[in-house]
Amino acid sequence: MDLNQEDWTKQLTEDNNSVILDVRTEEEVDLGFIPKAINIDIYQGQNFINAIENLDKSKNYYVYCRSGARSAKACSVMNQIGIKNAYNLLGGFNEWQGEVSSI
Incomplete structure (x- = not known):
């Protein structure tokens, strides 16, 4: 499901069963990432498929990439392997206005 940043952030904040998933490359992550995200x-x-299959399917996943395209694809793959709640951040990290962490 695609969510704009406001809805994605609000839902994430209220979700006690959430995981933030960053599907970008290591080089992109090195430039900054949303706090607590797993890559x-x-x-x-x-x-990627193997790693996704090993995730806890009972969790809610908040997924992002650089612009929202790869994360939309990732959400689709996640749905296909049984993860029902995968939320794509529209606009991705490029349009992210929230807190950013770095390595």
Whole structure:
């Protein structure tokens, strides 16, 4: 499900069963990331699928990438393997107005 930043952030804040998932490359993550996000690079192909399959399917996943395209695809893949609640951040990290962490 696609959510704008306001809805994504509001829902995330109120969700006690949430995981933030960053599907960007390591190089992109090095430039900054949303606090508490776990990184699983969607460009890793089968390794991405394997990592997603190992996630707790009972959690709610708030997914983002650089612009929202890869994260939309990731949400679709997640739905196909049984993760019902995957929320795509429209506009991605490029339009993120919230807190940013760095390594």
